[in-house]
Amino acid sequence: MYHRILIVIISLLILISCNSTTAKIDxxxxxxxxxxxxxxxxxxxxxxFGIGESYELRQGNCTFHxxxxxxxxxxxFDFIMDIGTPIHAARSGQVAAIEDRFFDGNNGxxxxxxxxxxxxxxxxxxxxxxxxxxxxxxxxxxxGDVIGYSGDTGMKAIPHxxxxxxxxxxxxxxxxxxxxxxxxxxxxKNASPNDKILNQGxxxxxx
Ligand SMILES: [Zn+2]
Numbered sequence: 001m002y003h004r005i006l007i008v009i010i011s012l013l014i015l016i017s018c019n020s021t022t023a024k025i026d027x028x029x030x031x032x033x034x035x036x037x038x039x040x041x042x043x044x045x046x047x048x049f050g051i052g053e054s055y056e057l058r059q060g061n062c063t064f065h066x067x068x069x070x071x072x073x074x075x076x077f078d079f080i081m082d083i084g085t086p087i088h089a090a091r092s093g094q095v096a097a098i099e100d101r102f103f104d105g106n107n108g109x110x111x112x113x114x115x116x117x118x119x120x121x122x123x124x125x126x127x128x129x130x131x132x133x134x135x136x137x138x139x140x141x142x143x144g145d146v147i148g149y150s151g152d153t154g155m156k157a158i159p160h161x162x163x164x165x166x167x168x169x170x171x172x173x174x175x176x177x178x179x180x181x182x183x184x185x186x187x188x189k190n191a192s193p194n195d196k197i198l199n200q201g202x203x204x205x206x207x
Contacts, residue, residue: 016066016110016126018078018156022058022201023065029074030062030197036185037196043189044117046143047206048079048090048125048163051190055079058160060200061185067164075183076164077198083129083159085150088206089141090163090188093117100133102153110154113147121184126162127154 049055059067059078067076083104093115100111111128113135129151141147152159164183172181187196192205 015108016073016076016124016154016162018059018066018127018154018160018162023063023067025060025200026062026064026069026074029069033062033074033185034197037187040187040189040191040194040196043187045090045165045186045188046088046190047188047204048087048123048161049081049206050086050088050146051144051206053085054203054205055081055161056203057198057200058158060198063200072166072180072182073164075185076162077186078160078162079204080158080160081150083149083151084132085161086146087113087125087128087148087150087161089115089143089145089147090123091115091117092143093123093141095135095137095139095141095147096122098133098135098137100128100131100148103130104152104159106153107155108153111151115141115147121165121167122181123165124163127151127156127160129153 058080062074067073096116097114102109102111110126113125113133115123129149132149132151135147150161166181167184168181190207192207
C-alpha cells in the first residue's frame with residue numbers, strides 16, 4: 001500500500017487555486033467538524049515555518065472560496081509570506097513527491113513538496129518558488145528541517161504557502177490521484193496564539 005501511494009503521486013501535477021483572499025467562512029463545515037480538531041498540545045504538527053517567524057493566515061479552513069468542502073481542501077491553510085521564505089517540515093516523514101520546475105507568477109501549475117507520514121497521511125506544501133525544493137524524493141526529513149522555499153507558482157494572486165494534510169481512502173485511490181483525497185483537520189502544537197482551530201486573518205507565530 002505504501003509503495004503504491006508513492007508511485008501514484010510521483011508524477012502528480014497540482015493545480016491548487018488559492019487567490020489568498022480572506023474568504024467567507026462556511027459555518028456549516030466548521031460546526032460539523034469542530035469536534036475533529038485535537039488540542040494543540042497533542043498535535044503532531046508544527047507550523048510549517050521557522051521558529052520565531054510570524055505570518056498571517058489569509059485564508060483558513062472551511063471557506064466558500066478555494067478551501068471548500070467541494071474542493072476537499074477545507075482544512076487547508078494559506079500563510080502570506082515573501083517569495084524565498086524558508087519552509088520547514090511541519091512533521092517528520094519521507095518525501096513522496098516534489099516539483100520545482102515552474103516559475104513564480106506563472107498562474108498555472110504549482111511547485112510543491114509532498115511528505116508521507118507513518119500514519120499514511122500526506123502533507124502538501126504548495127506554490128513554492130522555482131528551484132525552491134531542497135529535498136529529494138525518498139529522503140527522510142525531521143520536523144523543523146528546511147525543505148524548500150515559498151513562492152508564487154500556481155493559480156493564485158499573492159505569494160503565500162498553501163499547506164494541508166490528506167488522509168487517502170479507497171475512493172480517492174480509485175480515481176487515480178491523491179489530488180482529490182480528503183484533507184483532515186489540524187492544529188499546531190507550536191502556534192501562538194495557541195488556537196485549536198486557526199482563525200483566518202490572524203498572524204501566527206511559531207514558538
Ligand atoms: Zn490555499
